Amino acid sequence: MKKQLLLCRENGLRITSTLKQTLNLLENAAVPMSLAELEEKITSCNQSTVYRSVQRLKKIGVIKQLNFAEQGTKFALATREDNDDFLICKACGKVEALDSPSPLNDLKNRLMQKTGFRGLSHELEFYGVCPQCV
Amino acid sequence: MKKQLLLCRENGLRITSTLKQTLNLLENAAVPMSLAELEEKITSCNQSTVYRSVQRLKKIGVIKQLNFAEQGTKFALATREDNDDFLICKACGKVEALDSPSPLNDLKNRLMQKTGFRGLSHELEFYGVCPQCV
DNA sequence: GTACCTGCAAAACCTTTGCAGCATC
DNA sequence: GATGCTGCAAAGGTTTTGCAGGTAC
Numbered sequence: 001m002k003k004q005l006l007l008c009r010e011n012g013l014r015i016t017s018t019l020k021q022t023l024n025l026l027e028n029a030a031v032p033m034s035l036a037e038l039e040e041k042i043t044s045c046n047q048s049t050v051y052r053s054v055q056r057l058k059k060i061g062v063i064k065q066l067n068f069a070e071q072g073t074k075f076a077l078a079t080r081e082d083n084d085d086f087l088i089c090k091a092c093g094k095v096e097a098l099d100s101p102s103p104l105n106d107l108k109n110r111l112m113q114k115t116g117f118r119g120l121s122h123e124l125e126f127y128g129v130c131p132q133c134v
Numbered sequence: 135m136k137k138q139l140l141l142c143r144e145n146g147l148r149i150t151s152t153l154k155q156t157l158n159l160l161e162n163a164a165v166p167m168s169l170a171e172l173e174e175k176i177t178s179c180n181q182s183t184v185y186r187s188v189q190r191l192k193k194i195g196v197i198k199q200l201n202f203a204e205q206g207t208k209f210a211l212a213t214r215e216d217n218d219d220f221l222i223c224k225a226c227g228k229v230e231a232l233d234s235p236s237p238l239n240d241l242k243n244r245l246m247q248k249t250g251f252r253g254l255s256h257e258l259e260f261y262g263v264c265p266q267c268v
Numbered sequence: 269g270t271a272c273c274t275g276c277a278a279a280a281c282c283t284t285t286g287c288a289g290c291a292t293c
Numbered sequence: 294g295a296t297g298c299t300g301c302a303a304a305g306g307t308t309t310t311g312c313a314g315g316t317a318c
Contacts, residue, residue, distance in 0.1 A: 014292050014297055035282085046300050051283075053298090067201040069257070072282090087251060098245075107237055108260065116265035117221060123203070124258045126242065131250035148272055148317050169308085180275050185308075187273090206307090 004062050004077070011060040018045050018053045023062070023077075031086075031095045032066050032074035066123060071095060085124045091133035098126075138196050138211070145194040152179050152187045157196070157211075165220075165229045166200050166208035200257060205229060219258045225267035232260075 004023050005015060013019065021042045026033060035054060039047045054075055057063040064078040068086075071093060085098040108120050138157050139149060147153065155176045160167060169188060173181045188209055191197040198212040202220075205227060219232040242254050 012297080016292075016298065018298085045298095048284080048301085049299055055284090056298095065203060067203050069199060069201050087245065087249065089251070103237055103241055104258075111221065111232075111260060112262070115221065116268075117223070117260070117262035118268055120260050120262040122258065122260045124238075124256065126245060126251070126254050126256045128246070128251035128254040134250075134252055146272080150273065150317075152273085179273095182276080182309080183274055189309095190273095 003079075007060060007062050008057070013056055013060070016053075018042060018049050019057070022050065022053050022057065026063060026075060026077050029076070031097055032076040034072060034074045038075070068095065068125060069127065084122055085126075087126045087128070089130035089133055090127050091129050094130060137213075141194060141196050142191070147190055147194070150187075152176060152183050153191070156184065156187050156191065160197060160209060160211050163210070165231055166210040168206060168208045172209070202229065202259060203261065218256055219260075221260045221262070223264035223267055224261050225263050228264060 004027075005020075008015060008019065021044070022038060025038060025041055035051060038054065039050045042050050054063065058065055058075070061078055063075050066074050066076060066084075066086075068074060068088060070090070071088070074095075087096050087098055088094065104122055104124070108122065111117060112120055138161075139154075142149060142153065155178070156172060159172060159175055169185060172188065173184045176184050188197065192199055192209070195212055197209050200208050200210060200218075200220075202208060202222060204224070205222070208229075221230050221232055222228070238256055238258065242256065245251060246254055
């Protein structure tokens with residue numbers, strides 16, 4: 001959390017209550033949160049303030065946006081390069097993060113070599129039906 | 135293309151001009167298309183008709199919906215289980231499909247074993263900056 | 269003839285923005 | 294005190310839907 005606030009300051013953001021609450025919520029969330037979920041938890045300000053707070057954090061790279069098929073766009077701290085891998089139930093909508101290290105780093109390196117792309121990051125989702133919904 | 139039409143028929147869909155055009159466009163597209171792109175090409179009917187056509191095709195599993203960060207949701211034929219891997223330029227927005235076989239099948243099998251999930255499919259995007267935009 | 273598809277128009281959603289006043293640094 | 298943040302309200306953009314008439318089978 002310290003690190004994020006430092007980054008905010010360096011980028012000229014004011015450390016407001018909304019900003020701190022946003023970071024706290026995302027830090028303690030097991031899975032990414034939607035804008036609506038954030039707005040629901042942060043009641044001390046207007047929804048457009050939460051929206052703008054999230055935009056600023058995204059812009060300076062402190063949080064990242066993820067895009068799920070049915071669940072829509074969600075946000076998470078951008079701390080770790082890994083942990084962009086998710087397992088999602090198509091029936092109940094549950095989203096869980098995979099903790100297993102991504103097997104994609106090799107492929108990523110090969111891709112950069114082969115295609116000339118730079119700065120590759122990835123987003124990976126597995127969709128299926130969880131045991132409870134089978 | 136025959137296969138898709140058969141599936142449509144089996145699922146009680148009428149084989150209309152809109153439906154055929156939608157399938158043709160997606161079949162010949164190198165990369166997934168957005169609703170707007172489809173509507174732009176299919177001028178013989180109202181945009182809501184294209185929308186509903188796409189929804190029907192998605193519902194019966196003939197096409198699939200993909201979700202990109204900046205490019206939004208797009209659609210593609212659901213023919214091949216592989217080829218759900220994309221390489222996207224964050225600068226110019228270009229989307230290309232990876233032809234290399236996905237290294238995820240092993241992981242997929244292990245995940246099903248470990249988590250009890252069934253029927254796993256996946257969606258994988260690499261984001262970076264392409265050689266032209268560097 | 270029946271069940272499905274279409275056009276039109278409006279509703280519903282979610283995201284985004286302008287502007288005047290307020291808070292952080 | 295300057296610069297960035299906030300509230301409110303409204304605009305924008307896309308996705309969805311109702312209903313009456315038309316079309317594939």
